[in-house]
Amino acid sequence: MSTAEYRRAGLGRVARGSALNMGGAVAGALVNLGIVVAVTRGFSADTAGVLFSATSVFLIASAVANLGTSNGLVYFLARLRARGAGHAAPRVLRTALVPAVAASVLGGAAMFALADDLAALVGEPQAEMYLRLLAAFLPFAVVTDAALAATRAYHEMRAGVLLEKLGRPLGQLVLISAVALTGGAGLLTVAWAGPYLPAAVLAWWWMHRIVARYRGDASGTSGGAAPVPAPPDSPAPARPRTAAGAGVEEADPRTFWAFSLPRSVASIAQLGIQRIGIVLVAALAGAAEAAVFTAATRFMVAGQFAAQALQFAAEPRLAEMLAVDDRRGANTLYRSGTAWLICLTWPIFLPAIVYAPLLMQLFGPRYTEGAVVLVVISLAQLLSAALGMGDLVLTMTGRTRLNLANNLLALAADVALCLLLVPWTGATGAAAAWAGAIAVRKVLPLVQLMRSHGLHPFDRRWVLAAVSCLVWFGGVPLLCAFAVGTGPVSFAVALTAGSAGFLATLWRLRDPLELDGLLRRGTARGGGTD
Template identity: 40%
Template sequence: MTHGVLAADPARATRGAARGGLANMAGSALAGGVGVVVTWVVARRLGQAEAGAFFSATAAFVLAGGVAKLGTGTGLVYWPARLRATGRDHLLGACLRTGLGPVVALSLALAAALWFAAPNDTLRTLALFLPLQVLTDTLLTATRGYRSMRPTVLVDRVIRNVLQLLTVGAAALWFASLPGLALAWALPYLPAAVLAGLAARRLYRAGRPTGATSRQVERRALRREFWLFTGPRAVAAVAQLALQRVDVLLVAALGGLGAAAVYAVAGRFVILIQFANQGISQSVQPRLAEALSTGDRAAANRLYQVATGWLVLITWPINLLVILFAPYYLRFFGDGYAAGTPVVRVLAVAMLVATGCGMVDMVLAMAGRTSLNLGNVLVALAVTIGLDVLLIPRWGALGAAAGLAGAMVANNLLPLVQVYRGTRLHPFGPGTRAAALLSIGCFGLLPQAVTALAGDGPAGLALATAVAVPAFTAGAWLLRDRLELGAFTRRNPQEAS
């Protein structure tokens, strides 16, 4: 896509992002639901201490994978988009090789280190699948660099998650040991890696310019520029994963495995919100990179604001409902988890702030400010570790929730200021404001009024939801133009898919 195309039809990028985002959000909803069910199976099948050990092991596994990916989750989207936008398509193959080679080598080295250093068979089992996890995620990132969301949706969101549900369910029925459940949880990465490789190969061959060759000096310059951009993001990606996972490990170490299980279960809804964020941001990301690389700030700002409006419209009702139904949501996993109600509410309020800023971390990275991005994540990580160490011994899981909430607020407000000062982009367009007010009115104020009259028991909450959902649906329909919901249905037949 060229600057001229973007400027001539700025709505085209929005429609493309909407179509890719809708498919990804549908897949993300499935993945998030599967994650909740898998958590329920583990929590119900194992005691709190064993469940805490399982969640701690999978957190360490994901954290190790984040280290191995070296920030290519951003680099392999940013650089292919930039190369296409600036007419350097002939370097796409060199770009993919630059990113994939070091990632594969490091994943194998970390898998070996994790195998020998693992304190138990559960983590040792997971170590076997670390290269497959890393390869799957990296190859799917490369397909998104070609603006194709289909492989991510089908392979990662649908196939891997459905297989994970089936294998964990079977393991829970037949051999509910910790290593057995870990094996069942990780096994779907094998077919996922194969399918991701086939998808990346197909897109690479289809997008390779005919007869184009690259010179060694160009490839050398690209490698240098790729890692100058991606290097800070590599550290930031690890710190970002640590933000999401280290709190579980700290609760296990400072508060015990039982408290870690309560915290992991209470925070499971956050994964749903993160999947929704990924569903939209992964579709917007390559288009935003192209707009910024050609200096089209108007198109970039439009994408950022419209996408944030969609994100708020989807996630704020979920957060507000979670706040309302927290005690009942937790009892779904077992009576012993109801103590996590304050944890749920603290995290839900923090997620309202985070999603209200949109995918600001990604916008900062696509603007090329990966060093600022790294600094923000390190500040947020320091906040969460500092608060965790201070508060977990006294408050247990609630202390960890306070630490994560503080980190989420810092990790969104800091880049929000930096994005505006550096690029004059901000997420607070008419769609964002409309989505926020509609969500607060229908799922915040309206349920409070209904439960004040009908009580806050199950019957009152059910009535409040029965009133809120149709009111929200009607409001979204009336505000559809301001929210640009037509982008999900309108299609110009001359546009490429």
């Protein structure tokens, strides 16, 4: 296989994995939007604000208890597979999962015991009961996340799509809607958290099934996947491994936690950037204002799901390529991935800027004042996609401490700007603070990768993707809004015309954007599933 064929096959695998994730992400975004609508329309703004604040604390606690195992499992299991050391996978799983499960049990106990203080911290004493109930489900959330990460290391994306993107949110929507029909909020927290239990059981089963399939000897011939070779023009071959010693250092607990713990704190900082605004708005401006901010950020979640669709597929591939020193291939994936990211997310946020008041009406008349919040968030998401997945590339080079520093700086910027702006401008100030944090988190790894490795996401693919999105999802909605206003008919016409033109453009540009990998089943050597 030539170098070009090798890399195009790898890009094809990532593209197909991204497409599967994207399908789940679109459905998941709609379901999660439905959850927020069910809460905001089925309960008072104060009740919704309390729930959103309590679940934000739960998700932050889940990120803390995870200990960075999700990124660590993808990174190390993919590297083991690339080097033909699948026999070491169970050791990595034990190294990761035992401490994470223990931390989640301790975290749940602490959350239960400190519910009074946490409720006071978010400025909502009524949240105490919510937090105590949520504490019981914390271990299940951690197990689900870690187990699904292990399946992604083997390019198995179906588990995450079916369980995390669709199954759990659908369960939440059904249960919350049922509670709303009863007119009481007593079971609202259980309805939101309950689906984590079956999701954890199924994710654990799926993980063991996938790992057993690919577990083999060091050569990858005993039922496991073959090692991923270096490409023909690789500057240096991967270090040789023997059957007895293959991947020993990758399975070493000290090596695993040296990578994962900094990533854990960085993940907490990332989640803090997403959630701390809700908590601070509730504390500084009230639960009703926090509900407005949360509703507006639901559209941000749609973009994050789209970004995750690509990153989940690209993460194991980057780890494999860097394990065999294929930096040129990693750079190609970085640039192609950024173009794909623009194509996935800009069509969501460009129309949202034009039709922000209409979209916010989904949550009820009280929430239309969040239109400015939605505009600010949408602009920040455009910037985030344009600068690419540099933080992921930086992490897959093994530089998790630098990634940690970047995320801590971004979180500090978010908190400082929230404290400065929220008391005066409420939810709009929190949105501006979040946008500032995103700029910090995206610009820093971009500069660092350019200086250390000469990597950057900008080339012809970037220009083609950006211009196509601006024309069809920026220009067309503006013309429709100018001609017939910003009502539902205008919105439907703009999306229909823009989508048709955009899809036709992508078809013509499928070769330069390297989207043709979606249309064929060929994969890079080394096996694996899409």
